Amino acid sequence: MDHDFKTRLAAERERVEDLFEYEGCKVGRGTYGHVYKAKRKDGKDEKEYALKQIEGTGISMSACREIALLRELKHPNVITLQKVFLSHSDRKVWLLFDYAEHDLWHIIKFHRASKANKKPMQLPRGMVKSLLYQILDGIHYLHANWVLHRDLVKWAVYGFLCLCVSADMGFARLFNSPLKPLADLDPVVVTFWYRAPELLLGARHYTKAIDIWAIGCIFAELLTSEPIFHCRQEDIKTSNPFHHDQLDRIFSVMGFPADKDWEDIRKMPEYPTLQKDFRRTTYANSSLIKYMEKHKVKPDSKVFLLLQKLLTMDPTKRITSEQALQDPYFLEDPLPTSDVFAGCQIPYPKREFLSEDEPEEKTEKVTMSYRHGLGSYKGPDLQKFACTKNMHTQKSCI
Amino acid sequence: MNLAILCEFKGPCGPRGCPRTNSAKPHKEHLRKSRDSRRRQAALLFLTNISLDGRPVYDLSNGIVGPREAESLPPPAFIQGSCDVFTEDGRTDSLSVQAPPLSPTSGPLNPFSGSSKSPSQFPGSNPVPDPRQRTRNLSGSPGPKVSKKVHFIKNMRQYDTRGSRVVLICAKRSLCAAFSVLPYGESYHISIAVCFKASLCKVQYRVTGCVFYAMHMFVFILIALECFALQTVSYARFLLPTNALVRQKSSGPPDICTAQMPVSRNRINGQKNFTPSRINSAAGQDTYYDPNLLSDPQWPCGKHKRVLIFASYVTTVIEYVKPSDLKKDMNETFKEKFPHIKLTLSKIRSLKREMRTVSEECGLQPVTVAMAYVYFEKLVLQGRLNKHNRKLVSAACVLLAAKISSDLKKQEVKQLIDRLEERFRINSKELISLEFTVLVALEMALYLPDSKVMPHYRRLVQQG
Numbered sequence: 001m002d003h004d005f006k007t008r009l010a011a012e013r014e015r016v017e018d019l020f021e022y023e024g025c026k027v028g029r030g031t032y033g034h035v036y037k038a039k040r041k042d043g044k045d046e047k048e049y050a051l052k053q054i055e056g057t058g059i060s061m062s063a064c065r066e067i068a069l070l071r072e073l074k075h076p077n078v079i080t081l082q083k084v085f086l087s088h089s090d091r092k093v094w095l096l097f098d099y100a101e102h103d104l105w106h107i108i109k110f111h112r113a114s115k116a117n118k119k120p121m122q123l124p125r126g127m128v129k130s131l132l133y134q135i136l137d138g139i140h141y142l143h144a145n146w147v148l149h150r151d152l153v154k155w156a157v158y159g160f161l162c163l164c165v166s167a168d169m170g171f172a173r174l175f176n177s178p179l180k181p182l183a184d185l186d187p188v189v190v191t192f193w194y195r196a197p198e199l200l201l202g203a204r205h206y207t208k209a210i211d212i213w214a215i216g217c218i219f220a221e222l223l224t225s226e227p228i229f230h231c232r233q234e235d236i237k238t239s240n241p242f243h244h245d246q247l248d249r250i251f252s253v254m255g256f257p258a259d260k261d262w263e264d265i266r267k268m269p270e271y272p273t274l275q276k277d278f279r280r281t282t283y284a285n286s287s288l289i290k291y292m293e294k295h296k297v298k299p300d301s302k303v304f305l306l307l308q309k310l311l312t313m314d315p316t317k318r319i320t321s322e323q324a325l326q327d328p329y330f331l332e333d334p335l336p337t338s339d340v341f342a343g344c345q346i347p348y349p350k351r352e353f354l355s356e357d358e359p360e361e362k363t364e365k366v367t368m369s370y371r372h373g374l375g376s377y378k379g380p381d382l383q384k385f386a387c388t389k390n391m392h393t394q395k396s397c398i
Numbered sequence: 399m400n401l402a403i404l405c406e407f408k409g410p411c412g413p414r415g416c417p418r419t420n421s422a423k424p425h426k427e428h429l430r431k432s433r434d435s436r437r438r439q440a441a442l443l444f445l446t447n448i449s450l451d452g453r454p455v456y457d458l459s460n461g462i463v464g465p466r467e468a469e470s471l472p473p474p475a476f477i478q479g480s481c482d483v484f485t486e487d488g489r490t491d492s493l494s495v496q497a498p499p500l501s502p503t504s505g506p507l508n509p510f511s512g513s514s515k516s517p518s519q520f521p522g523s524n525p526v527p528d529p530r531q532r533t534r535n536l537s538g539s540p541g542p543k544v545s546k547k548v549h550f551i552k553n554m555r556q557y558d559t560r561g562s563r564v565v566l567i568c569a570k571r572s573l574c575a576a577f578s579v580l581p582y583g584e585s586y587h588i589s590i591a592v593c594f595k596a597s598l599c600k601v602q603y604r605v606t607g608c609v610f611y612a613m614h615m616f617v618f619i620l621i622a623l624e625c626f627a628l629q630t631v632s633y634a635r636f637l638l639p640t641n642a643l644v645r646q647k648s649s650g651p652p653d654i655c656t657a658q659m660p661v662s663r664n665r666i667n668g669q670k671n672f673t674p675s676r677i678n679s680a681a682g683q684d685t686y687y688d689p690n691l692l693s694d695p696q697w698p699c700g701k702h703k704r705v706l707i708f709a710s711y712v713t714t715v716i717e718y719v720k721p722s723d724l725k726k727d728m729n730e731t732f733k734e735k736f737p738h739i740k741l742t743l744s745k746i747r748s749l750k751r752e753m754r755t756v757s758e759e760c761g762l763q764p765v766t767v768a769m770a771y772v773y774f775e776k777l778v779l780q781g782r783l784n785k786h787n788r789k790l791v792s793a794a795c796v797l798l799a800a801k802i803s804s805d806l807k808k809q810e811v812k813q814l815i816d817r818l819e820e821r822f823r824i825n826s827k828e829l830i831s832l833e834f835t836v837l838v839a840l841e842m843a844l845y846l847p848d849s850k851v852m853p854h855y856r857r858l859v860q861q862g
C-alpha cells in the first residue's frame with residue numbers, strides 16, 4: 001500500500017489495550033483464542049463488551065472468514081461485530097462484540113445439572129417459546145442469506161437479544177460457493193447428539209435441514225432438561241460418519257422410520273450398513289409421542305406438533321425455519337417475548353473469570369469432557385463465552 | 399459501444415394502444431380501426447419472427463419460416479412529411495439509474511440459460527405471444543415492469559435512451575430500424591445474437607421508397623447476423639453509447655460538439671467510480687464499484703474512433719492503427735479519465751493476467767480469481783497502487799480471495815504463498831505484513847455480492 005495510506009492508518013490506529021480494560025477478566029479460553037469481558041477505559045459508556053483475541057497471528061483462514069462474514073450479518077438474534085483491532089506489532093487480531101452474560105449452552109447445562117442433582121428445575125414454558133422463536137428467527141436470517149451454522153450447540157442466547165452465532169463463523173460457509181464434500185473439511189461437524197440422521201447415514205453435504213434438526217433437539221432439551229438423543233460417545237474423532245450408538249439412540253426415541261416416511265433413505269451411502277446392523281422390530285414400541293408423554297408433553301399440544309415437524313427424519317419433509325416461525329405454537333398464549341427472561345428470575349450464575357495463567361492442560365481437559373458431553377454440570381468455568389470455537393472445526397483451519 | 403441492435407416494432411399506437419371496437423362505432427372509424435388491427439397483427443407477426451437467440455423462428459399461424467403475412471398489409475398511408483422517432487421507455491424518470499433495468503444479475507434469470515427458455519419460442523406454446531414479454535425475456539432485460547411509456551421523440555438528444563428500445567419509423571409510418579440500448583456487460587453477448595433473416599425481406603418490402611433508412615437497416619442486420627455467427631462476440635463496443643447524447647436533463651439541450659467526443663459516458667462513470675482515498679468509510683458513503691469498468695473493451699479504442707452523430711442515428715468509424723500506438727493511446731486516454739491511478743491500464747491488465755496464471759497453477763477456482771480481481775480493482779480505483787507495491791498488492795488479493803473462498807489446507811496455503819513469492823518476485827514477509835493493510839483498505843468486505851463477482855467470473859470462464 002502506498003506510504004501515505006500506511007502513515008494515515010498508523011496515525012488513526014487505536015490500540016485495544018488503550019481503549020479497553022480487560023486484564024484479569026478472561027471468561028473463555030480454547031483453541032479459538034481468548035475471550036475477555038471488557039469495559040471502555042474512557043467511560044464513554046458503561047456497557048460490557050466481549051473481546052476476543054484470535055488464536056495465532058495474522059489473518060488465518062478462519063479469522064478471515066469470521067471477520068468478513070460477521071461484518072455482513074445484521075440481525076437482533078445474531079451477534080454484532082463491533083470493532084476489529086489489528087495489532088501490527090504482534091500481529092494479533094482482536095474482535096469486539098457485545099457481551100452476553102448467559103448463553104443457550106449455559107442455560108441447557110444448568111438445567112441438565114439440576115436434573116442430575118435430583119433437584120429438577122423446569123424451564124418456564126414461556127421462556128422456552130421465546131428462546132425457540134429467537135433461535136428460529138436467527139437461523140432463518142442466516143439461511144435466507146445462505147449461511148449455514150454448523151454447530152448450533154454453541155449458540156448463546158441471552159437477555160433480550162443476541163443469540164450468538166459468532167462461534168463458528170470462521171467456519172460457517174456461504175452457501176453460494178460450490179459445496180464441498182463435508183468430509184474434506186472436517187470429519188466431525190455437529191456434535192453427535194444434535195446430528196441429523198442423514199449425516200449419520202453418510203450425507204455428504206451440509207444443508208439447512210441439518211440445522212433444523214439440531215434446533216429440534218435443542219427444543220426438546222429445553223422442554224425436558226435432558227438431551228433427547230443422549231448417547232455415550234467413545235471416539236468422537238472418527239471420520240466414519242456412521243455412528244451405530246447414536247442411530248440406535250435416535251431410533252429408540254423416534255422409532256425406526258417407515259419406508260413411506262423416508263423414501264430416500266435407501267439412497268444414503270450408509271444404508272447397507274444400516275440394514276445389516278439394525279432391525280425395525282427392535283424399535284417397534286418407540287415413538288416420539290411416547291417419549292414426550294413421559295415428559296408430560298401431550299401429543300395433541302401445539303408444542304408437540306411443532307417439535308414433531310422439526311424432528312422429522314426425512315430431511316426433505318422437515319419444516320423450514322420460515323415455516324416454523326409461522327407455526328400456530330407461536331400464535332398461542334403465552335406469546336413469545338423479545339426478552340426471553342421476561343417475568344422470570346434468572347437463576348443462572350454469571351460467568352466467572354478464569355485465571356490468566358491457567359495451565360493449558362486443564363482447560364483442554366475440561367473442554368474435552370464438555371465436548372464429550374458426559375452430561376454433568378462442570379461449573380461455570382465451563383461456560384465458554386458465546387464466542388467459543390468448536391475445537392474440531394478449529395483444527396482443520398489455520 | 400453501447401448500442402445493441404434490435405428488437406421491438408410498435409404499431410403507431412403501440413401494440414396495446416387501440417382497444418378493439420364494437421360495431422356500434424361509425425363505419426368509417428370502424429374501417430380505420432380494423433386496418434389498425436391488421437397493422438397490429440402484422441406488427442406482432444413481425445416481432446414474432448425476430449429470433450433473439452439466433453434460432454429460427456416458426457411462424458405461429460402456419461409453421462412456415464418467412465414473412466408471408468407482410469403481403470396482406472395495406473400500403474402504409476402517407477401522413478406527414480417528416481420522420482418520427484419514438485422510444486419505448488420503461489422508466490418514467492429516465493435519469494434514475496439506481497437499479498439498471500438491464501442489470502445482468504437482477505432477477506432470478508440465469509444468464510446462461512435465460513435466452514433459451516422462453517416458452518413463446520415454440521410453436522403452439524402460446525397462441526398470441528405478447529411481444530414485450532418475449533423480447534424482455536430473451537434479452538434478459540427488465541423483470542417486473544408494469545406499464546411501458548411510449549415517448550414520441552423528435553430529437554433524440556433530449557431523451558435518455560439507456561435501457562430502452564428505440565424504433566425509427568419513416569414518414570410512411572413504416573419501420574426503418576429498431577434497436578435496444580444496452581450497457582456494456584458480458585451477459586449481453588449471448589442475448590444480443592440476433593437472427594433477422596425472417597424479417598429481412600419484410601423490412602425491405604416495407605421500406606421501399608425510403609432507401610436511406612433501408613441502408614441503415616442493413617447495417618444493423620449485418621452486425622446482428624455476424625453476432626449470431628460468432629455467438630459470443632458483441633459489436634456493441636464499436637458503437638458510441640447513446641446516452642452520451644444525454645446530458646443532465648436540467649442543463650437544457652446539449653451541444654453537439656461535446657456529445658461527439660468519444661467515451662464521454664465513461665467520463666461520467668469514471669467520476670462515479672473515483673472514490674477519493676479514505677481510511678474510514680462513513681456508514682453512508684458510497685462504495686460504488688463497477689466490475690465492468692476496467693475490462694470495458696472500449697478502452698483499447700483510444701482516440702482512434704470517430705463518432706458521427708446525425709439527427710436520428712449515430713455511427714462510429716474505427717480506423718486501423720498499429721497495436722503499439724493503440725496501447726499508448728489507450729493508456730493516455732485512461733490516464734486522462736483517472737488521473738489518480740498511477741498505473742497504466744495495460745499494466746493493470748497484465749497484473750490481472752498474472753494473478754490468474756498463478757491462481758490456476760495453484761488449482762484455485764475461477765470464482766476465487768474473480769474475487770481477487772474485485773479486491774484488486776477496488777484498490778486500483780481507490781488509487782492505492784503504485785509501481786512499488788503493485789505486485790505485493792496483487793499477491794495479497796489472491797491470497798485473501800483464496801482464504802475466503804477456497805477450502806485450503808494449511809500446507810496448500812503455504813504452497814500458494816511460495817508460488818506468489820516466486821511469480822511476483824516478492825518477499826513473503828512483506829506480503830504477510832501487507833495483508834492487514836489490504837484488509838483495511840477493503841474495509842474487510844471480503845464477501846462480495848454476486849453482481850460484483852459474476853461479470854469477472856463470466857469473462858474468466860468465457861475466455862477459456
